[in-house]
Amino acid sequence: MKEWNEECAVVGIYNAHNASVLSYYSLFSMQHRGQEASGISASNGQKISTYKNNGLVTKVFNKTILEKLQGKSSIGHNRYSTAGEDSINDSQPIFAKYGLGEIALAHNGNFTNAKEIRESLIQEGAIFQSHLDTENLIHLIAKSHRNHLVDRIKDALTKIRGAYALVFLSRTKMFVVRDQYGLRPLSLGKIKNPDGSTGYIVASESCAFDLIGADYIRDVLPGEMLVFEGAYTNNDVVPQSMQIFPPTPNPCIFEYVYFARPDSKVFGKNVYEIRKQMGVELAKEHKIQADMVIPVPDSGVAAALGYSRESGIPFELGIIRNHYVGRTFIEPTQSMRELKVKLKLNPIAELISGKDIIVIDDSIVRGTTSKQIIKILKQAGAKKIHLFISSPPTISPCFYGVDTPDKSDLICANHSLEEVRDFIGADSLFFLSLEGLKKSINSEENKRFCQACFDGHYIEELTGRKD
Ligand code: SF4
Known part of the structure; x- marks a missing residue:
């Protein structure tokens, strides 16, 4: 999201x-x-x-x-x-x-x-x-x-x-x-x-x-x-x-996680295939029982398909996205961000009410969006919500051309997994490992990636670090 x-x-x-x-x-x-x-x-x-x-x-x-x-x-x-x-x-x-x-x-x-x-x-x-x-x-x-x-x-x-x-x-x-x-x-x-x-x-x-x-x-x-x-x-x-x-x-690994369109070829590889494989790896790393797998649209769709295929748990479009919400008219303040989630996403209550659901998204940054999504799913009657993230926790900001919050605003940089789970209100929370992410990419040409937002290891020759 x-x-x-x-x-x-x-x-x-x-x-x-x-x-x-x-x-x-x-x-x-x-x-x-x-x-x-x-x-x-x-x-x-x-x-x-x-x-x-x-x-x-x-x-x-x-x-x-x-x-x-x-x-x-x-x-x-x-x-x-x-x-x-x-x-x-x-x-x-x-x-x-x-x-x-x-x-x-x-x-x-x-x-x-x-x-x-x-x-x-x-x-x-x-x-x-x-x-x-x-x-x-x-x-x-x-x-x-x-x-x-x-x-x-x-x-x-x-x-x-x-x-x-x-x-x-x-x-x-x-x-x-x-x-x-x-x-x-x-x-x-x-x-x-x-x-x-x-x-x-x-x-x-x-x-x-x-x-x-x-x-x-x-x-x-x-x-x-x-x-x-x-x-x-x-x-x-x-x-x-x-x-x-x-x-x-050292190409930016986050292009595969979120930035690029799934129909694009980035660093020589199709993004959709990689995102689906991230879901497969996520299912291999974390197996649980649930009634259905639901993506956060559109960011979690490919990984949710991969997760569903690997785990055998049915895939459902349990959250519907309103595609006609403008992206620029809302100032990115805290309160408006919460409103933006409600404007964009609506769960299908008839589908998820009383069910144990696995919700798949690509990343957690501040945690406020995930919290809102969990909230609307609970309001729609979901019994249990397991949030699965198809990338590792984001713990460091980017200094290479991506607009990211300060480290102090990155929830996973400042809180334990349990504290993050507690804050967003999910029944359980799982991330894909960095190894799992790289396995999904399986690139011969690019053996090394910039992954600094996941591991905090910046390219030494580039100055200008803020942390
Ligand atoms: S820190 Fe590296 S991997 Fe993360 S967004 Fe920036 S360039 Fe991409």
Whole structure:
């Protein structure tokens, strides 16, 4: 259940007709990663045009606006405020004019040394327009003395520490970079244009490819830069790959637990299959008797199916979700969060009354949402409620681009399992082990993951820890 907020989506389209329209649909498919603001920059080879505003993708853009974003290349961004504030200045893409021309930039992630860099840039006379850590990068690029943008980007990134999936747009080229740890996801796909030529897309999640009919090629590799050029010279576009930092992959394991859409391929693997397997592992680790298995919709559905299949306990949709509740109009205060649960979820009393039920969700963060769910299920007459969580207890905040509460607000960081069970009001409470989670992923390519929110072990080279 949503207590841990997503971390932005980025998209880049190169050498495609109506690139901004394709960016729009891609951002629409990745709306779950950020609902505060949305923006698109497009280039027609002569100049870059940008439009961004607060709100959902469908609210921000319309036909007239998209018609003004002309060109064969574009980048886009959905924002969830991980760094910066809620003004339009703090939405992305960021656009700037600098010594070599025009540039637009969209970023998913978090620069952990952003404060030091900003302070030193201000000392040198830089003026900032936003609160975004991403704006540092524009200044570092503008300050670099290298003659080509590609070298300036590389120069600037040597000074940055943190998590990033970046897409840059110049008037004629597009540049894409993923940090050396590969913390944030970024995939590459191919677009077949109506005239038979090939275009390219990069996006945080491959669900964006499906919507616009693009084919998944591969992930952008940790530490890799891709350079796209040729769209405005009628040359064939073949992405040029450079390994600009030595790869030390530690992709974010929480993408599989909650962030990504189940129909996406993330870090090369389908998310739905992994979530279902988490339920299977949960059933292997914790066996109990009950009348039915119920998911918290939508976050617990795949794991509940896996649990039901492995345990033989029937799966039922005992809680119905109202899909038409907006995600941004309610301020995330404590009391409103409780109201939000009631607005969204309604149990089927006729189904669960008098029954022992296993309820499956993906995670517990503050515990307030779980408490509310248990409360409405009890009110609907459930006899016993066993809450099963398809991930380990979240005990540490994220500093790599995910909006998480402080450690003091993470219930599992500050209370024993028994105290948490008592607080949420369940009859029993079980978590999937970290080993069980990794077994569910069973990845040959990624042997190591960032799992700091579960074990508190952060990547040492990245500074900026708050705990
Ligand atoms: S701390 Fe957690 S949410 Fe953040 S990158 Fe690591 S695994 Fe992902």
